[in-house]
Amino acid sequence: MSDPRFEEILAPLRANVKEQGDIVRKLKAEGAPDLDIKQAVAELKLRKKVLEDKELSLAPTSATFDRAKMEDLLKQEQMLEVDCSILTPETVLKASGHVDRFADLMTKDVKTGDCFRLDHLIKAHLEKIAVEKNTSPDVKAECRDIHTKLEGMNKEEMAAVMEKFNMKSPLTGNDLTEPIEFNLMFGIHIGPTGLVKGFLRPETAQGIFVNFKRLLEFNQGKLPFAAAQIGNAFRNEISPRSGLIRVREFTMAEIEHFCDPSNKKHPKFDDVRSTELLLYSACNQMDGKSPERHTIGSAVDKGLVANETLGYFMARIQTFLTRSGVDPTKLRFRQHMSNEMAHYAQDCWDAECLTSYGWIECVGCADRSAYDLSQHSKATGIRLAAERKLTEPKVVDVIEAVPNKAAIGKAFKKNAKQIVDALTTLSIEDIGNIEAKLDKDGTYDLVVDNNSFTLSKDMIDVKRYKKTVHVEDVIPSVIEPSFGIGRVMYTIFEHNFKTRENDEQRTYLSLPALVAPVKCSVLPLSSNTDFHPFIKELSSALTKLDISHKVDDSSGSIGRRYARTDEIAIPYGITIDFDTLKEPHSATLRERDSMGQVRISLNEIAEVVHNLSYNKLTWKEVENKYPKFEQQESKGN
């Protein structure tokens, strides 16, 4: 842009801008009317645009950029971690079944419009009747019976219960409406017309299914492969409660592992084979037995867990949860009983964690079979399948509807191509039907894009022949680990919420260093300015090693500041004191859970914290290597 020839060309355009710029300045200085200024500014912008366009046209790089070519390349660059949109067209969620079935029953107060989740309302009403003094034993028994069956009741059965007990709004006593199916998805209108309907996604999985073709291509068409996604999902719960456990906007992480339905082995299964899990099988649940401990290897061998891939993910889920801070003694895998399982699922195990809310489902792990890909294939007509190499070539019968292009072209002119294309994508059944109709009536009405075209017998030649094929189509099975991130986090918080012995007021969070958001605190003993250069040096050494840390130079006692960092789960604390000022410079390193302290030289300390934070060193090893620091915490003020 500094080429002098270019400047020659640009000079008059620059002068044009300046001329107008000066006018704008003058108008502003004079306090001219707003409209005059606005018009002058608009003219200024236009002149600026002319200048900029010319500048760009003189710059050689931008002119030659081939955007289409880059976009071709980018479309190939599909990583297996995907980030699909939250706004989801209705068609996608129609295919998946969510539009029709993703609903809870509710009832409304006819006057105030208050909404109640129907099962909650009935339960509460029956419980109230059952404890009333003048309720007869018969009615009490009936209440208990309904309570028992409630979960399996449909809309009509619940309506009958409401009517029988003459249920009213518990808030106002007003009448209630008939049960209403309330779809839990948030509806939105995309674009300005208000006509394009969509929803906020109720789960992240569907985005992966509709992108299946690209993901498969990225994996060179081979099974198995997996795609993962972390993101928000939305459910318009009728009455959200239970804190973090049931909310309307939540973060999910889902892995969709696509594999050959006839081979659900997993290449890394041997790595986890000896992992022990507490399994609560459907059978044990029906027998009133407790969960049992098995290695995942033996559970798969015995057929208790359906296949290696499912078992592999269960073992990995357990490792993930316990390393993140879930208490292993409060973790079990509960198998869905056949009546709980979605009708398409082959086997499903929930990783459940014991919390103050009881056992809550934190991670689901299901073999969803070929259900999802089949549904989307049906809805779009695009077959979402992979190819499987046959062990030996196979001879198959092929039926083809070969169009007579000349005859079709003559009859249908500009629609001919459309018709020919439609004929090449017909299914075997379609071809059979067309042939039968043509044989019988001599004509067939082909519908393409809502237009009907009457074909005669001479326009189609149905060919039958044999072909040797080396591959066959297979709709992959999907194994899906699905993490409710909020629930996992809540569990980790509960399992790591601790109180110091002998001090009920002093609570802290014992998060593993690996997941603690801040790894280390830096605490100068006092506000003495001599400490400042050491704080700065230490902070930059920690930053260099990617250790998140927090300097707390507030005026509280060291004990009080330790307590504060314990509360926010900071696992390690470095204290700079008056000994730090002396050579060789050193500082105190404290571990949160044991409250043990050692003395380490300043130039080693950042690396020690790094190794501790990423499980490359244990606190025990540190205590063995470095001198213990003896000052008691309680005195440290």
Place this chain on the structure above:
Amino acid sequence: MSDPRFEEILAPLRANVKEQGDIVRKLKAEGAPDLDIKQAVAELKLRKKVLEDKELSLAPTSATFDRAKMEDLLKQEQMLEVDCSILTPETVLKASGHVDRFADLMTKDVKTGDCFRLDHLIKAHLEKIAVEKNTSPDVKAECRDIHTKLEGMNKEEMAAVMEKFNMKSPLTGNDLTEPIEFNLMFGIHIGPTGLVKGFLRPETAQGIFVNFKRLLEFNQGKLPFAAAQIGNAFRNEISPRSGLIRVREFTMAEIEHFCDPSNKKHPKFDDVRSTELLLYSACNQMDGKSPERHTIGSAVDKGLVANETLGYFMARIQTFLTRSGVDPTKLRFRQHMSNEMAHYAQDCWDAECLTSYGWIECVGCADRSAYDLSQHSKATGIRLAAERKLTEPKVVDVIEAVPNKAAIGKAFKKNAKQIVDALTTLSIEDIGNIEAKLDKDGTYDLVVDNNSFTLSKDMIDVKRYKKTVHVEDVIPSVIEPSFGIGRVMYTIFEHNFKTRENDEQRTYLSLPALVAPVKCSVLPLSSNTDFHPFIKELSSALTKLDISHKVDDSSGSIGRRYARTDEIAIPYGITIDFDTLKEPHSATLRERDSMGQVRISLNEIAEVVHNLSYNKLTWKEVENKYPKFEQQESKGN
């Protein structure tokens, strides 16, 4: 749970479950009617629940958990990276001004309902007229004039233009509606009643503003501090286009840096002072001059950039963008001219990148003054302010409405507390008004939560006194760097999309190793099984060092596979060949951009790739240290 006394208690409950479990199994085996099975399963579940509840009551840990105490602790644990909800209540966006002003003008085809963005429609219409042969020079000039002024026109002015030129729908020729203000936010209904209105957030900033109090507390009440958020935002664009540049769902990253309005210095400014930026000042834009190169230090010193904090972020934005792969020669900072700037902003600079779409705004960096916090304070009545220590104590006049609790209690019974609470939160103005009314009429009607209470003079004692204060309230200024992640990514793709010399078909992406999603490929020369143990060993060594990598053992030639990894921006490739099998084991390491290759021993190679990937080693250093591998890539098949 294995305590034998517990098992004694649980045994009958377990038997109950088993009894019912057996019934269910029998019914299923007999093919009993669905309803019978459903009822039996419901009873089974109830019995399971009774068993589980008893089990939990026997487990001592869960019984003692103090959830409220933990929640108290969690509420304190607020990290400065926040993740606020996408679903946003209407009140928040009303306060921020989005409900009233976040709109584009559009017009609709009265018959079909097709929507057009009004400025686009007018522009296109005028351009069409201007090129028509029979258009008079006068009309042409008028078109040009309107075109110039269009950006500054309001609804009425645009309506007049539409009418004057008798504009119709460009698709159908039908009449068009009057201009309609179309709010760009997606509306939603929260909860089942349909009455609670909300929106999907149009920017992430508001979530930080409404959480200001907590964030301030986390920073011990001190200024300055910053909060950051990365997340999705949604704008219901009337006609999205330009690929990744203007979409309805996009990822934003925003930092809100809160500072004392009287002190916008930044503690780390000295670290960036000498960074050079290409600055396109408002003044140069008005003068038709080119952008100029300044150090950010001198730009702030001269007052060209308003303050240190703004300048600090501009320098950091540049470092971030160029390290991520933005071409530094295609990056400039453009200052908003005063008429472009939101009325509350003090100074605003956009980091603009030159792409095939022209210069596009990728990151905004604005001093938003105290506007946002003031607006939310006004709307909620909760003052979002920080405290500033006064250089010397100050004596101020205090007015207080002291309630006579006895009199109020006697008069209003259970409402007394509510009234007393309301009196303590009155503003100075309110107290003045109440006092005047009581003096005049002897009574005052106080409205609390929609109920009116008539207070008499004896119920309130208005006290006036002087107080010495050491701090004063200050509403912080907000400096906001706001990143459009999609635009930044698009720019990085464009700036790194390259074609090999002498081979137009061979395109690749030269992403810096630091941001390339996959750092390294592992390519066995052929499918020879002797290579397998080396692939496995290398892959696990790379995993141990956290190096994302991709094994490509497909059958293509090495040259073809290199080309494929180049396309997906993998910066380094390791090839295992027949020499690898010999001791000492070694492999070839190739760099994507130069296509240079060296030979490295297998036990060093993972660490070398790690150091290259995280900028701890340059390729030049590697080439100097290890022997060059001479085989030409083009022959490598």
